[in-house]
Amino acid sequence: MADKEIIVPLLPLRGLLVYPTMVLHLDVGRDKSIQALEKAMVEDHLIFLTTQQDVTLDEPGEEDLYPIGTLTKVKQMLKLPNGTIRVLVEGLNRAEVSVFYDYETHYGAKIKIYEDDEEKDAEHQALMRTLLDYFEQYIKMSKKITSETFSSTADIEEPGRLADIIASHLPLKLKDKQEILETTNVKQRLSRVIEMIHNEKEVLHLEKKIGQRVKRSMERTQKEYYLREQMKAIQKELGDKEGKGGEVAKLTEKIEAAGMPEQVKTTALKELDRYEKVPASSAESSVIRNYIDWLVALPWSKSTKDDLNILKAEKVLNKDHYGLEKVKERVLEYLAVQQLTNSLKGPILCLAGPPGVGKTSLARSIATSLNRNFVRISLGGVRDESEIRGHRRTYVGAMPGRIIQGMKKAGTINPVFLLDEIDKMSNDFRGDPSAALLEVLDPEQNHNFSDHYIEEPYNLSNVMFIATANDLSTIPGPLRDRMEIITIAGYTEIEKLHIARDHLLIRQLENHGLQKSQLQVREDALIKIIRYYTREAGVRSLERQLASVCRKTAKIIVSGERKRVIVSEKNVEEFLGKTIFHYGQAEEEDQIGVATGLAYTAVGGDTLQIEVSLSPGKGKLVLTGKLGDVMKESAQAAFSFVRAKSEELHIDPDFNEKYDIHIHVPEGAVPKDGPSAGITMATALISALTNRPIRKEVGMTGEITLRGRVLPIGGLKEKSLAAHRAGITKIILPQDNEKDIDDIPESVRSDLQFVLVSHVDQVLEHALAGDIQ
Template sequence: MADRKEFIVPLLPLRGLLVYPTMVLHLDVGRDKSVQALEKAMVEDHLIFLTTQKDVSLDEPGEDDIYKMGTLTKVKQMLKLPNGTIRVLVEGLNRAEIISVSDHETYFSAKVEVYEDSAEKEIEHQALMRTLLDYFEQYIKMSKKISAETFSATSDIEEPGRLADIIASHLPLKQKEKQEILETIDVRKRLSRVIEIINNEREVLNLEKKIGQRVKRSMERTQKEYYLREQMKAIQKELGDKEGKTGEIADLTEKIEKAGMPEHIQAAAFRELDRYEKVPASSAESAVIRNYIEWLAALPWSNSTKDDLDIHKAETILNSEHFGLEKVKERVLEYLAVQQLTNSLKGPILCLAGPPGVGKTSLAKSIATSMNRNFVRISLGGVRDESEIRGHRRTYVGAMPGRIIQGMRKAGTINPVFLLDEVDKMSSDFRGDPSSAMLEVLDPEQNHNFSDHYIEETYDLSKVMFIATANNLATIPGPLRDRMEIITISGYTEIEKLHIAKDHLLPRQLKDHGLKKAQLQIKDDAMLRIIRYYTREAGVRSLERQLASICRKTAKIIVSGEKKRVIISDGGVEDFLGKTIYHYGQAELEDQVGVATGLAYTTVGGDTLQIEVSLSPGKGKLVLTGKLGDVMKESAQAAFSYVRSKAAELNIETDFNEKYDIHIHVPEGAVPKDGPSAGITMATALISALTGRPIRREVGMTGEITLRGRVLPIGGLKEKSLSAHRAGLTKIICPKDNEKDIDDIPESVRNELEFVLVSHVDEVIQHALLEGESK
């Protein structure tokens, strides 16, 4: 056990420093009380007690701010420095513990109990000393921060406690750990604790070494990669500054390989990729090549959807989404049937021609749904640049593919249903004729090798089902029209409109306006009244607008709490839509002289028009009014000449052309009218005016006239028949050569109309004029 003695000595607190017994070191002292304590020690026996502050930030520590255990030291030397501080050389003597502290105002003194290590050497002490020295030697070798001379000097120490203190002073310990060793009085425990600490330090050094080696290897690898990368950049810079393209090229290579291109297209793509590698990144051509490669990789080359060839299912879908349109549905089902048998038929090219609002675009969507194909639509209305179809050549800034290739990329498959909307509204100017560029797209014999100016490589469009829509076939160039299978969609009959309104339009409007089916009911007679008196169109768009108006007013009624349910019958339509807009029924309320009902074809369907003839005394002047076109004026001249040549046979005064001025007028003079089909109508009205025989009010007529009175065929008989049916006519006089067109007219209309086929004006007069003169 250690021996104990008591001393009263000056006290000097240390900041962040600890002195072990037998240690000799220099201290710099600057605080007043510390300086006074040193001077007091120098005056007496040079002994001073050194202890460590718990908090190094305190300038004037108290008794509670210092550790109780410290070191009794002897001041060997004291030197005043120019800056006012004092440098002293001290030698640690023994461990000492504070018993009490006295404050002398200028300095502190402490009564301390001194502990001296036992001089006895036990066998266990020797074993611990050997272990400690062994560990210390290994630590020195691993640390390389302590010189070999230090180990030599330390190995000569024979006192166990001193050895533990000296070795502990050389270890990189925290302040608390150093204080812990200082407070360990028992030599054996002190040796064991230092061995434990040095052993931990060795393990830490081992880990640091391993980490260092790992970091070194990583750094070496990183440096090597960096060196190689820099070399590569230097080489690439010499070859054309391809810096930063390595990752992009790998990405583009993967895209090309996954695109499923034909071999020759893939070879072209890789050639462009090779060019891209060599072109400097700063060059404008670099972006052009990259964009081109990405377009090639994004196009569908082999990806396709599997056609659903179930005819019954397709028919059910088409019937559920569209009422009527039997001819179009039949053509789609025929295609599916042949595809099921052959599985190799080229995609058909259909052109749905008809007035606006008859469902051409929505029908194309339904066809795609019924066939389980992707649907893509492009609008050609107003396109006047040929490059819109074929694309721009890559030499131009901002070049890009044409709309066909863009549509195929959007579709994502090689066999979509591709809608070319408003194909009749393309025009041409100095930039080229887009309708001519469409010839290759819509030619089944050529479109398997379609060439886009931007893509350059051929692209197969043969599996695409093209559907074009048009309002007016007359504006489509002949060669383009010849490449398409024209399917005419005429206007709907009243019965068809009634079904469409009930099954499609009204449910959709109810949903859009947040109404339930039970909240609004429109009876059939009311729906027919809306169709007859508030719309006059071939399609159903105006009808849908009227139904939307009714839904809005119904919503207001229900929200305001007036009613919970609205039922509209025939008499209640005016309360919602106001006064009737159009007149419906007979074209004329009574048989009249000089007023004939003609049938006309317009881009929005058929229409009826009244042709009026009046006579007034004069000298045979023929006046034509009603904004008539040249062809219609010529028809009037031809009718007039025919009547003059046949005056005697028709019981007309042969000199009527010298006695009367004849005025032919077609009402609605603000609307342009033209066409040859009013020839027999004008002739009939002229004969009626000259003979005084009334014209049957239920008769409508159409046909071109010659000077010999022959009746020539006309177009648009179906649309004209539908307009006659809407106007309430019951008999239609038409050219005999148009007999083949009667089958295209819906059966419900055919059953209510009487068709009179004529080849000469004499037959027209027989069916159109009443016997006897009008009163």
């Protein structure tokens, strides 16, 4: 409680405070502080000490000082040679500033003086006893305070003074000491000091534990170091090269022999030095060892010499694959330029086409023809960027990406590297692997490829990358732009016949342990198998059917029924059962409302019979056959065109109010979509409305506009093969597709008549039997 108010000089303290009853030496150097001391000495030796909140200020204001401080008595004052004054003060009472005075020469203040309540009850006694117990425990743990200090403290009977004295001995922050000074209630002050000394005891306990742990760790490390040095000395004396010393020596030899670039070699030797120093029991030891093993195992300079004999390469390619002239020509061009320049960077080819056309085996043949090592990685289902670029070495179980793994498997810096199923990659929250491939497949960047695990630049510019894809539309544009696309459309029946006779059948005979004399498959049987037991652009299913024939032949021969089997068109069903497929065949006679369209599917080309039926109604247009959005839109466009041109086509202008029109594409369970059925639907619709038949030998493909223009389509080669197979002799196609006719094999092209059209009127001239009146 505040008893009285007096006016005294004020001395601000920096980083220090004085409790009542404390005796303390202070060094005073600021002018105003010296003047305040001199003023106190002239009067009654009383001066008010309070602490600055910011110790950096030389001239603090009222707001920079704590309002509660200590009224003290100056006991002694001594001027030092350096101009400062050393003063001895004794704390008297807590006091609070009520009015602050900033005189020119010094600070002063009117202060309220607080006296501690001298009454003691049982709670006071309990708090004092607890505080002394804690203080004794603290002294024993700290060992920075002498036992004599505790003895002198234990004799204090005033509770408030006891709290102040003990607080002055604790290593508290200035803010906490000020809090004790500002606590005028004695019980609260005792409780707060007990709380603070308890916290200090906890801190000392933790310090002791940490110190013991560090000491044990240091002792163990020193012991291990001493033992390792002893082991080295013993191994040196015995000439023993086993253990880590010998291992490091072997690794050094491998690093020197690996042919690494200087930068990589420096890194490898640095990591080897770390490996030697790290204890073998440490987890880091195995991480470093794996990293060094990868650096040593990678090919940095070893290469195979290219066989640049073009004639030999052509012979190898022709032996392994029938047809595929474009791809073979591109490989031979590469060899020719390489022979002239001897410095061409590896090209990046992408073989695109349906399954089973030989994309992967062709890449293997290219490696054989170039005399290069071959390595293949499958990208199907890859959705993590680290699959391509590798993991950071900080992760558990980290390893390089598939590119670096492939190079290690190849063993040379110039292999043929196949990136299989590049269109089957996906992405998720772990990153986009197709984006990581951009650097791999860019000839301007891949000489400096960076893998997250290896961390050192790796040169991929000598690698011949070949990618395969079924569907180019799923490959991102930037990635597709870095590759040279070579489309393998599929094989004609003639090509399949040659492949089956010269490659597949020979391989299956060998796989099934049969001699050529034991099984003969005639050409007509092969054609029947191709037409009625397979539906594909490639030859994978064809090989499976031939394998089935071989299995049944093996059973016949082993059971002793016959010693030789001949398979002809007549007895194919004995081996393969009833025919599986019935390819769309040309109609036997001209039909009304039935047009033959040509379609492109994932397994090559096919024919579609588009049927139109009229029934009395109110102009409702019904579309069936599991059609996609594009084909539905083509049907609507054809319907609108016919309505607009009804008078010119001699059709009842009100037909849409008299008839319901049903357009159906058979095989309703098979999804069908694409922008090439417009003219077929229009022709079938006009045929049904004019009651004119459509020529049976005509197939057609092309998109239609509302004005009757015919737009270009894709997949002409595949569609032409399907038309030829179905017995169609005339194909109507858009004028803009004239350039694509050259891609059709000569054997097919010679049997077909191509009619180029730019408007539906031209289509009708060739498709409908008889002239339009």
